[in-house]
Amino acid sequence: MTSKADVLLVTVTKVESRAVMKAFEQATDCKATPQSIDNRVYFNLGTVNGARVFMTQSEMGSGGLGSALVTVSKGIDALSPVAVIMVGIAFGINEEKQAIGDILVTEQLRLYDLQRVGIQNGQLQIILRGDKPHASPWLINLFKSTVLLREEEPKVRFGVVLTGDKLVDNVDFRDQLHCFEPEAIGGEMEGAGLYVACQENRVDWILVKAICDWADGNKAQDKDARQQTAAQNAAKFVLEALQFVRIDWQQKRGGVTQIDRSREVITEPEKQKTPSLSNKNYPNRINSPESVNDQPDITTKSQASGTDYTELRDLLRDKKWREADEKTAELMLEVSKRKKEGWLDVEAIKNFPIEDLQIIDRLWVTYSKNLYGFSVQKQIWNERKDNKDWKIFGYYVGWYKNDRWLDYSDIISQLDKSPLGVLPRGGGVARQGRWLGGVSWECAELFFSHIPSLDRRGDSVIPSSADANAASDRINSPVPVNSQSEFATRSQTSGIDYKELSDLLRDKQWREADQKTAELMLKVAKRENEGWLDAEAIKKFPLEDLLIVDRLWVEYSDGKYGFSVQKKVWEECGSPKDYGREWKEFGDRVGWRRENQWLSYNSLVFHPETNPMTLPARCSGRVICAEGGWFVCVGGSGFCWSLLFSRITP
Known part of the structure; x- marks a missing residue:
């Protein structure tokens, strides 16, 4: 489908929709134009700083007919946007530190409707079981960058936003939710639908809402004025972010992030130009007649190690993804002489032949048509490495979900629904967050510094020795450690084994x-x-x-x-x-x-x-x-x- 929009804004109430239309009308000098597409009405808000912006209005809540989940899903099908932004009003958590009109920008959502309710030791015990997804990193970065050059008021707050289908107007219930998620900055009702629809369609998303009340039983107090203030603040801030920097949306779809700001052009380093992670039309990611999708003849014999990767190539060619993943692990452990240990330590990563990494990665990228491969994972890593959270990376490559690391069999059985970069995973040795290429943040950083990236033609670009050395210098111990680490449990001092x-x-x-x-x-x-x-x-x-x-x-x-x-x-x-x-x-x-x-x-x-x-x-x-x-x-x-x-x- 031909794209009609770069950005789709989603509102819920009349006051939210009118605030958005008014803000964009003042910016574009054009009235919002309604268009009927697939039995739904969308408003063309015009072009802002090169971005084609549309708006649609959802019903309240995430589930049910006309809800956020349905609205966003249909909007993605109808308009093929690069990003979906939910704009509107929310409740605040802390009257002493927050103010009506403060803008809340989602770094993470906390879905609170899915719960386990039971009794433990005679006490009622409630445990949240819902997802805690991260908004798209580049959108978070865009809004955070916008804040740097804006006036002090209204304040913009980034953090965790509670979301559920309940219209909260009870201070005890609000405080209970806050106890479940102490880092929460506010709450609303439609974020879960936004997240699920965008996750399923691999579209970038973020939620921007402003505080209109405190969910304390006084929602009716100055309701109209408060909601209008909040809706206007949120709408104006979204507009401000789109005006802040000119984004080449076509390049964003095609795989190269290139941003034009005033008189300068900021382009990502050549070695990071890999396929875009937000475009769901996978085969068209690299728009070049010399794309790796043409499946060129790839050398399968490594001169460095003497290993022949023909069997791996044949498995990948036949789309036998599980067998190929396990064969990848087997061959890499064989090359590094770590078959007994079952994973690569720091020294093995440092000494692993670059030629072998190139062959393995090129085979995966070629035969998966850019869906799988270490270089695809490296792109995800580069976009999220500033968080220094292994679980965030695991979430974006489909290894971590619902606050737990998925079993290998679960990952393999859901490949048709998995995000980019889910493979290679490391076969059966990859359990509980453990990964063939390292089990700590530092180990993974070292591993990816040795992984070739893909340029626009799909050719491998060998990483510089400086990159690898810089990562290597950050490793202080040959024993990798993370949340599932295997460090010593026996004390040499007391002799006690823990x-x-x-x-x-x-x-x-x-x-x-x-x-x-x-x-x-x-x-x-x-x-x-x-x-x-x-x-x-x-x-x-x-x-x-x-x-x-x-x-x-x-x-x-x-x-x-x-x-x-x-x-x-x-x-x-x-x-x-x-x-x-x-x-x-x-x-x-x-x-x-x-x-x-x-x-x-x-x-x-x-x-x-x-x-x-x-x-x-x-x-x-x-x-x-x-x-x-x-x-x-x-x-x-x-x-x-x-x-x-x-x-x-x-």
């Missing part, structure tokens, strides 16, 4: 892991009979053991739990050393107190998303419920924890 604790944490058995932590720390300190650590025991506790315990907690909870995480909160509360207001504040922050009362151990909520920083909790004192605080030991609870934290390095 393998069982590691297994419990890996399996997210938080309560059992907390109890095991206490058991092992008491064993190290030889205070099993007492059942708690006094000040002297904490002073003499082996530093190596403390760091092993802390690292295990931090790694497997993705930074939500651990002594070093708690230490940061403790320092923010004034580093209290005795029982008092600051110690109570610390208890509130880490979830040991609620409604001015210290909780019993069985009342704690063991969930890193809704109650981060709570654990470990059972390691330095006796579990009693007294005025003295949660944990009481010689010298007072705050004193003992201050000793513990003073020995922890984040």
Whole structure:
């Protein structure tokens, strides 16, 4: 289908739609023109800074007839936009720090409707099961760049936005949602539909809405004026972003990002010019008669290693993707002499022959018609590496979904719905976030520095030695580490092996892991009979053991739990050393107190998303419920924890 729009704006209410049309009419000096396409009405808002902009109005919510999911999906089919931007009004979270009219720009959405509701230890337990997707990075960058040169008011806030089909106007329910997602900056009702429709169609998206109320039961107060202010602010900011920089939308579709700003042209480095990730018409990504899609004759014999990749080529030619992926892993491990280990360490990546990488990548890119290959993954990596979050990369290549790493069989069975770059994955050795080319951010960075990129003709461009050396210099240890790492669990100082604790944490058995932590720390300190650590025991506790315990907690909870995480909160509360207001504040922050009362151990909520920083909790004192605080030991609870934290390095 011929593209009719570069940008599709989606609104919901009349006040939102009118605010958008008014803002763009003033900018283009043209009235919005309604057009009927496939039994839906779209408004042509004209051309802004080279972008053809259309608007359509959705019904409220993400599900149901005429909802955001349906509206955005049909809009993509009808107009083939490069980007979809949802514009409108939202509720705020914090009246003290936010103001009516403040603009909220989504970095991530938090879908809260999908929940697990159950009972644990006699307490109601609710766990969110919905996605937490990231908006398109280049759109986030565009809006953040726009803020740099604008006036102070209204304020623009970037972060997590709650989204669900409920019209929230109850402060208790709002606060409950905020507890589920403490980083949330606001909430609304249509974002889930926007995300799902764009994800399914591989179209870039972002949500920009402004605060019109506080979801506190006072939604009707000054409703019209507040909604009008919020809608106008959001509409004007979207317009401002489109006017801020001239984007070559045709090049964006074709695979080369080229931005024309005033008198200068900023073009991505030649080695990063790979197929666009937003265009769903895969075979047409590289518009050249010399495209790799023509499937040229590729040399399959490596002179560097002597390895013959003919069998891999035949599997790829026959579209046997799983077999080809497993063969890729097998051959790469064979070349690096790491078949026994089953993955590549730093030295293996450093020494892996560039010629072999070129052959493997060229075969994948050629026979998948630019859907798969290390260089395709490298493009995704380059666009998202500033986040330094392995899970974000995993999400965009289809390995991580719904807060978990997908099983290899799940990935392979859903290839027809998977995003670009899902393969090569590393065959059966790639589990729980582990990847053939590295299991840490630094390892992956080194790996991709050795991967050739594709130029517009589909030819490989060998990375410079400077790129590889720069990445190599950032690797301080041959042992790769990430959230599923395999670092040493045995302490050379005490002789204690923390393998069982590691297994419990890996399996997210938080309560059992907390109890095991206490058991092992008491064993190290030889205070099993007492059942708690006094000040002297904490002073003499082996530093190596403390760091092993802390690292295990931090790694497997993705930074939500651990002594070093708690230490940061403790320092923010004034580093209290005795029982008092600051110690109570610390208890509130880490979830040991609620409604001015210290909780019993069985009342704690063991969930890193809704109650981060709570654990470990059972390691330095006796579990009693007294005025003295949660944990009481010689010298007072705050004193003992201050000793513990003073020995922890984040």
